[in-house]
Amino acid sequence: MPSKIFDLIEAEKQRQKNGLEMIPSENYVSEDVLKALGSILTDKYSEGYPGRRYYAGNRLIDEIEIEAQKLANKIFGTIYANVQPYSGSPANFAVDLALAGPGGTVLGLDLPSGGHLTHGTKVSFSGVFFNAVNYHVDKDGRVDFTEAEKLAQEHKPKLIWVGGTAYVYRYEFKKFAKIAQSCGAFLAADISHVAGLIAGGSHPSPTPYVDVITTTTHKTLRGPRGAVILITPKGFKKDSEITKRIDQAVFPGLQGGPHNHQTAAIAVAFQEVLKPSFKKYASQVVKNSKILAQELMAGDIKLVGNGTENHLMLIDLTSLGYGLGYQAQVALETAGITVNKQSLPFSDEKGKNTSPFYPSGIRLGTPALTSRGMKEKEMIKIAGWIKQALGEVKGHDLPKEKTSRAEFIQSYKREALKNKNLLRIKKEVEEFAKKFPAPGF
Numbered sequence: 001m002p003s004k005i006f007d008l009i010e011a012e013k014q015r016q017k018n019g020l021e022m023i024p025s026e027n028y029v030s031e032d033v034l035k036a037l038g039s040i041l042t043d044k045y046s047e048g049y050p051g052r053r054y055y056a057g058n059r060l061i062d063e064i065e066i067e068a069q070k071l072a073n074k075i076f077g078t079i080y081a082n083v084q085p086y087s088g089s090p091a092n093f094a095v096d097l098a099l100a101g102p103g104g105t106v107l108g109l110d111l112p113s114g115g116h117l118t119h120g121t122k123v124s125f126s127g128v129f130f131n132a133v134n135y136h137v138d139k140d141g142r143v144d145f146t147e148a149e150k151l152a153q154e155h156k157p158k159l160i161w162v163g164g165t166a167y168v169y170r171y172e173f174k175k176f177a178k179i180a181q182s183c184g185a186f187l188a189a190d191i192s193h194v195a196g197l198i199a200g201g202s203h204p205s206p207t208p209y210v211d212v213i214t215t216t217t218h219k220t221l222r223g224p225r226g227a228v229i230l231i232t233p234k235g236f237k238k239d240s241e242i243t244k245r246i247d248q249a250v251f252p253g254l255q256g257g258p259h260n261h262q263t264a265a266i267a268v269a270f271q272e273v274l275k276p277s278f279k280k281y282a283s284q285v286v287k288n289s290k291i292l293a294q295e296l297m298a299g300d301i302k303l304v305g306n307g308t309e310n311h312l313m314l315i316d317l318t319s320l321g322y323g324l325g326y327q328a329q330v331a332l333e334t335a336g337i338t339v340n341k342q343s344l345p346f347s348d349e350k351g352k353n354t355s356p357f358y359p360s361g362i363r364l365g366t367p368a369l370t371s372r373g374m375k376e377k378e379m380i381k382i383a384g385w386i387k388q389a390l391g392e393v394k395g396h397d398l399p400k401e402k403t404s405r406a407e408f409i410q411s412y413k414r415e416a417l418k419n420k421n422l423l424r425i426k427k428e429v430e431e432f433a434k435k436f437p438a439p440g441f
């Protein structure tokens with residue numbers, strides 16, 4: 001195979017193989033998912049929905065899309081699935097468009113509290129085209145329901161979002177249902193992060209409580225990049241036009257032709273989710289996460305909420321120094337452990353301390369490691385390396401002067417690459433990681 005791109009793909013494959021991928025929104029897909037994703041289905045245009053296309057030649061594409069819809073409904077106990085959203089952000093845009101309408105009021109979790117950009121942040125469509133109001137978490141990192149209820153009464157949102165991207169507790173869908181009912185709002189659950197745990201029975205399902213569910217397919221569900229929007233029986237009862245509204249918002253509201261290769265790969269991943277082995281996978285993800293959290297805390301590492309109830313945790317670095325999130329990400333990456341810097345509730349709220357680019361925490365999780373067959377014993381080992389790597393970050397506080405931060409990080413990166421302890425850990429990590437082949441490799 002010619003070209004620089006194939007060489008780069010091979011190099012990235014080696015990086016993923018030799019390191020520990022701990023960004024909680026990432027995972028490894030199977031060979032079959034890759035096969036469907038790389039298939040000739042990418043050649044076909046299919047604007048519209050099964051049986052209602054704007055182009056000819058879609059008989060087989062219709063069958064593929066219907067199969068993906070059926071599998072999605074089977075997994076989540078829903079009555080309708082739109083499997084066309086290109087990814088999680090457009091799925092959420094489509095739901096806002098369908099159920100709040102342009103300029104409509106939408107209530108969602110604040111970004112530093114663990115919410116996603118699409119749940120009502122000023123810099124995203126959700127804050128630009130909609131009237132976004134945010135609820136927050138309390139000191140333990142748990143949703144402040146008193147505030148959420150008060151905001152719902154005050155602003156009368158058309159749509160409330162439950163879900164997040166950096167939230168360590170189980171989502172309390174029932175409590176949100178009560179709030180939505182009290183103000184007449186639609187309730188949408190964005191389960192992008194925990195969808196695989198829900199599918200595997202390791203997290204409560206939102207289906208009995210919410211009207212609409214969105215989820216990406218590429219995180220704990222172990223599918224290709226993509227997303228689905230699901231309608232629950234409750235949602236249909238609330239509004240018999242809801243499926244039509246969602247479909248119209250996706251196409252022609254927001255998108256053109258669906259990515260058929262992606263739809264097929266989603267269907268393949270969903271077939272895998274329905275196997276009994278997926279239940280074991282989901283349960284092991286949570287077990288691994290809990291033991292990792294426990295080990296880190298035993299090593300005096302502070303976690304938001306003192307632990308986790310799902311697949312991810314948030315390390316609070318404020319006791320080690322000022323604005324250490326970026327430096328910790330660099331140190332861990334140098335040691336072969338990939339995580340992401342993360343804003344923390346309270347430490348990183350607007351006007352306090354740092355910024356989302358230079359935050360005070362890191363976010364990490366176990367979905368990808370668990371896909372490689374790692375269990376409790378391996379988590380204990382990995383916690384040891386993380387503790388050692390974080391020890392190297394101490395004393396490298398972020399400059400208070402904003403203009404010198406970019407250069408400071410560049411200089412810290414150069415320094416980390418020469419750090420003997422980090423390089424030793426990297427070697428150990430590489431030896432270890434090779435023993436756990438990733439699916440799809």
Ligand SMILES: Cc1ncc(COP(=O)(O)O)c(C=O)c1O
Nearest residue numbers: 087088089116164165190192216
């Ligand atoms: C909760 C949540 N919703 C939506 C998204 C957006 O998904 P995408 O990156 O596919 O647009 C993410 C991605 O991280 C997410 O965590």
